[in-house]
Amino acid sequence: PEKYAVIGHPIEHSKSPTIHQAFAHQFNKAIIYEKILAPLDGFTATVQRLQAEGFVGANVTVPFKFEAFALCQGLTERAQAAGAVNTLCFLPTGLLGDNTDGCGLVNDLLKHQQAPLAGKKILLLGAGGAAQGVMLPLLEQQPLLLTIANRSLDKAQGMVAKFAAEAARCQTRLEVQVMSAVAQSYDVIINATSAGLTDRPLDIPAAVFQSTGLAYDMMYGRETPFMQQARAAGMLVADGLGMLIEQAAEAFYLWHGLRPDTAPVIQSFRLP
């Protein structure tokens, strides 16, 4: 069978093998999908080994997405925009890098959260790697307004500058805010900060959470302070499980040319 892998550090917790095996099962395909712990200074060597061993593709997770980006000979447009790679294809011509994270987020919002984005007002919290990874796919949905709110304004300004032309093409008003100064209400609020790893609430005015829309945390596996803040204010709340499974589905499509049915896989992860 064809060989695939997910490379990270740590990697033990990764759900990717289970997800990809569930997708393969839908098409009666037998695949090998391994979890690979790369040493922090050994990402390149790990990729070279997989290439030599005939692997077809690999997913890349924390902290190697930027190194993967630098290593690729070819990059998709969305990987270039993200500045990071989460999906590798070992081609005869070299290493092709893609980034399916943003597409995964958008597909979860549209397909499973009933949260349309076209013509809507979106608030994206954070301006790090996770936020940049979803910028292009969000803009491609042609929202009316995309506000990037970050703790430090300069970092958000730096990120937004890279997407000014794309925003103009999509007729989206792209603006930057300090998180503590966000004033209006939004249809969708997306948390792309890494603050969910802590227990401190985000420094966002409570009024922002009075929106009638959806509060979405890209993190999966824990009820973050952001989710608690939004829930307490009565918003609809979602975690990043659907994004995780949709980004995997897009990688699966890249490798196999087949579109898996994601809903039952999401369901199976929600079961207690």
Ligand code: ATR
């Ligand atoms: P990632 O790859 O997860 O995006 P990153 O590139 O280090 O990680 O970016 C982390 C993001 O989370 C940044 O936007 C950071 O804000 P700053 O740019 O102001 O540092 C944001 N972040 C982290 N902890 C936060 C907190 N406690 N409150 C608000 N924002 C936080």
